[in-house]
Amino acid sequence: MQNRADPRLLDAERLIQERLGGRRLDFDSMLAVSNIYRAATAVRRRAEKGVLSEFGLSWGGFTTLWVLWVWGEMQSADLADECDLSKGTLTGVVKTLEKQGFVKRTPVAADRRKVTVSLTGAGLETIEQLFPRFNLYEGEMVINLSATEKRELAELLRRVIVTAGSS
Amino acid sequence: MQNRADPRLLDAERLIQERLGGRRLDFDSMLAVSNIYRAATAVRRRAEKGVLSEFGLSWGGFTTLWVLWVWGEMQSADLADECDLSKGTLTGVVKTLEKQGFVKRTPVAADRRKVTVSLTGAGLETIEQLFPRFNLYEGEMVINLSATEKRELAELLRRVIVTAGSS
DNA sequence: TAATATCCGTTTGGTAGCAAACGAAATCGG
């Protein structure tokens, strides 16, 4: 374990080990989990400040647009699920996107409790313009990883998602 | 690349490739970045629903308590920095923690613009009880990773943090 | 088929989070 590889982040980690080293703690898991969260925050902030703000979109708004683009028209509950948002939150996100003209809601005739959400023309145009640029940002953020490392990272995270997600 | 390793998550990924495959996109980066975010959400939710809610703490509140535990009394700006929160957000988190009696704010005599934040006795007791349990949760969430893989994951994420964080 | 239970999206009430404006306090320049 080359523990001195990156001088920028490990100082704090070493301090923590000194402070808490007396206790029987699982440092490997601690560092893995806390870095997941820190990385996610950094990535989100960068994307929001960069591309997304130009289009007036939050991370959640972008995700919703993107899911609708890939999957097409969707029922509200499924959309919430796919976007990994509670249904209450999704209502708000869709409301905002509707105001912006990116999305439209359509009542389902067969079951009047239900609603489907779909992209408008403007929404489609926006996501088609936006996504390639977003993807460039993604590339920048993992620029220090080789292709193999990216796949490795994705695979390791996949396992965490499965474990942590099955609450 | 064994792309069929985990049947649970890859279906959507394959669909995406089918839908977007015609475009010249960087899928490796896309999957790495989006999995970072999904993993972070899963991890946070699980921790909040599990241990943290028992102590009436949010993720941010926990982080703040933890940082104060490791680093000791801190000035507000440094604390915000270390917790990776804006100073405005930190004011709110500290206000909540203060209400709960976990933390106290002390004006700095030498510079009356400044304030230091520190754990109260109850705060210290709480984090000392809480952290080992939180750490067990962390362990559970990466239970499907070997020790080497955990360190690998932490290291890959460290590089992402450095790149994405230097905005 | 009427009462009950379940299901669906929205609303509500709360915390969290950010950026930008703010006001008080310290520092700097002349």
Next chain:
DNA sequence: CCGATTTCGTTTGCTACCAAACGGATATTA
């Protein structure tokens, strides 16, 4: 010194997010 600038933490206004309560619509069952 004294005015202008910078540096703090807080406040403000906004979006996002969740859980739980809600109310209308559909299913179930007796």
